[in-house]
Amino acid sequence: MHVEYALGLQARIIKPIPGAKVSSMNFYFDYSSPYGYVASERIEEIATRHGRQVHWCPMLLGAIFKVTGAAPLTEYPVKGAYALHDFNRSAREYKLDYVQPETFPIATVAAARATLWAKERTDPDSAEKTAALVHALYRGFYVDTRPINEARTVVAIAGEVGFDTSQVEQAIGDTTIKTRLRQDIEAAIELGVFGSPTIEIDGELFWGSDRLEQIDRWLTVGGW
Amino acid sequence: MHVEYALGLQARIIKPIPGAKVSSMNFYFDYSSPYGYVASERIEEIATRHGRQVHWCPMLLGAIFKVTGAAPLTEYPVKGAYALHDFNRSAREYKLDYVQPETFPIATVAAARATLWAKERTDPDSAEKTAALVHALYRGFYVDTRPINEARTVVAIAGEVGFDTSQVEQAIGDTTIKTRLRQDIEAAIELGVFGSPTIEIDGELFWGSDRLEQIDRWLTVGGW
Numbered sequence: 117m118h119v120e121y122a123l124g125l126q127a128r129i130i131k132p133i134p135g136a137k138v139s140s141m142n143f144y145f146d147y148s149s150p151y152g153y154v155a156s157e158r159i160e161e162i163a164t165r166h167g168r169q170v171h172w173c174p175m176l177l178g179a180i181f182k183v184t185g186a187a188p189l190t191e192y193p194v195k196g197a198y199a200l201h202d203f204n205r206s207a208r209e210y211k212l213d214y215v216q217p218e219t220f221p222i223a224t225v226a227a228a229r230a231t232l233w234a235k236e237r238t239d240p241d242s243a244e245k246t247a248a249l250v251h252a253l254y255r256g257f258y259v260d261t262r263p264i265n266e267a268r269t270v271v272a273i274a275g276e277v278g279f280d281t282s283q284v285e286q287a288i289g290d291t292t293i294k295t296r297l298r299q300d301i302e303a304a305i306e307l308g309v310f311g312s313p314t315i316e317i318d319g320e321l322f323w324g325s326d327r328l329e330q331i332d333r334w335l336t337v338g339g340w
Numbered sequence: 341m342h343v344e345y346a347l348g349l350q351a352r353i354i355k356p357i358p359g360a361k362v363s364s365m366n367f368y369f370d371y372s373s374p375y376g377y378v379a380s381e382r383i384e385e386i387a388t389r390h391g392r393q394v395h396w397c398p399m400l401l402g403a404i405f406k407v408t409g410a411a412p413l414t415e416y417p418v419k420g421a422y423a424l425h426d427f428n429r430s431a432r433e434y435k436l437d438y439v440q441p442e443t444f445p446i447a448t449v450a451a452a453r454a455t456l457w458a459k460e461r462t463d464p465d466s467a468e469k470t471a472a473l474v475h476a477l478y479r480g481f482y483v484d485t486r487p488i489n490e491a492r493t494v495v496a497i498a499g500e501v502g503f504d505t506s507q508v509e510q511a512i513g514d515t516t517i518k519t520r521l522r523q524d525i526e527a528a529i530e531l532g533v534f535g536s537p538t539i540e541i542d543g544e545l546f547w548g549s550d551r552l553e554q555i556d557r558w559l560t561v562g563g564w
Contacts, residue, residue: 184418194408194534198545208564209554310418321422326550330433340432 140171142316144304147224147264148177148188149312150203150214153254155325157212159315160247162328166335168317169243172235172250174228175301177221177312184310188221206325213259222265225297226288227253230270232297233287234279241278248277364395366540368528371448371488372401372412373536374427374438377478379549381436383539384471386552390559392541393467396459396474398452399525401445401536408534412445430549437483446489449521450512451477454494456521457511458503465502472501 141163145152163170181187189199200216207214231253235246252273256262263269267288275281287293304314308321315322315331320339322331334340365387369376387394405411413423424440431438455477459470476497480486487493491512499505511517528538532545539546539555544563546555558564 180418184416186416186419192408192410192534194404194529194532195410198532198534198547201545202547205564209557305418308418308422310416310422321425323422323426324550326548326554329553330550333433340429 139168139318141168142171142173144173144175144309144312144314144316146175146177146312147227147253147257148221150216150258151206151325152312153214153258154203154206154210154212155313155315155328156250156254158210158325158328159313162332162335165332168335170247172231172246173300173304174224174231174297175304175309175312176225176228176297178223179298179301180305180310183305186310190220207258213255215258215261217257217261219263219265222257222263224265226267226270227264229288229290229293229297230274230284232300233284233290233293234274245278249274249279252277363392363542365392366395366397368397368399368533368536368538368540370399370401370536371451371477371481372445374440374482375430375549376536377438377482378427378430378434378436379537379539379552380474380478382434382549382552383537386556386559389556392559394471396455396470397524397528398448398455398521399528399533399536400449400452400521402447403522403525404529404534407529410534414444431482437479439482439485441481441485443487443489446481446487448489450491450494451488453512453514453517453521454498454508456524457508457514457517458498469502473498473503476501 143156143159145156160170190196203216204214231246231249234242234249253264253270256269256273257264264273267285270288271281271285274284307316311323313325315327317331317334367383369380384394414420427440428438455470455473458466458473477488477494480493480497481488488497494512495505495509498508531540535547537549539551541555541558
């Protein structure tokens, strides 16, 4: 009731309501995005501090770039060289391991579908397991240089965090999951998402791992 | 001596040397860049805190985009809408006035040339006057919606901060200044500059007004 009131009154300025139930924070990302990896390692701490839960929203930048006309960062002259330097520097600041993958960017459709499937499970520990899967896939790629573009690597990693591998394998090829992912990406674009990571807080979008401090300030003061 | 030693030893990790002379911080910007405006209002405070002086480096994104293949932010579908929202939100966070100009982006060659001319003056107060000119041009455009794409507006604003208007008028059309600006832009691209603002600290580049806190941390700990 109080939450609805605050939201309805002024969409951009959300005051934290004492005693309100935990609300979410949507984290849109592509597994091929180094900035997505860096932010994925820090977002839960920020969310938790503000009584929010991270809702993992896998997406495919390739599909988004078709709409926006953008290209993978590393393909731009000059900007690409900066990006390669900055991926590493961004990770180093937060003491995160980071190895620039030789094959980059990669297709992440299998990883995205597996994640979408995981987060739709209804077992009591599915939220924790989905978060574990996101981290394991990202670290698999950016720390251990595992080829997460391959479905079998995704299945293996999902198994390592406790999912049933045969179920995951089936999910990656499942028509419903394929359709759902496409619809989710279309909805994300409709919302205004164009890059990875994008964090959505009550309709407000923040793009980039370098906006996490701003998100922290935004949630602290209730927006501006 | 000590400064050279620290720089030579490990280019990326610059330790502040007690007693070293004030060093600079290069601020590359285009007057048509809202993020350049936002950062211009905050960079001097950060520089001063770390014993550095801001060296204003006007450039033209149009010339850079020819090399990088990028386009003005607002021309990208989806991303453009985010940018328009974020320009204002970025300014609001720091209590800066911001009015989205109706004509945007604009040609800023006259403003860039005037600034380049100003910073090459050798009168004792030229550094202060150049900084004043940068702020007056940016605020003229983003606060008072003055058409700084027009040479006469640039000349008028330069006069308001204490420059000789006839000298400024002449400088805007001067062949040496034209050539110098083109060379400066080429050198900036060579260095790795591709967007506005880009802040260079001892060879390390930071792109975006959202990196000022990171710059502050970088200078505080001496890099990572």
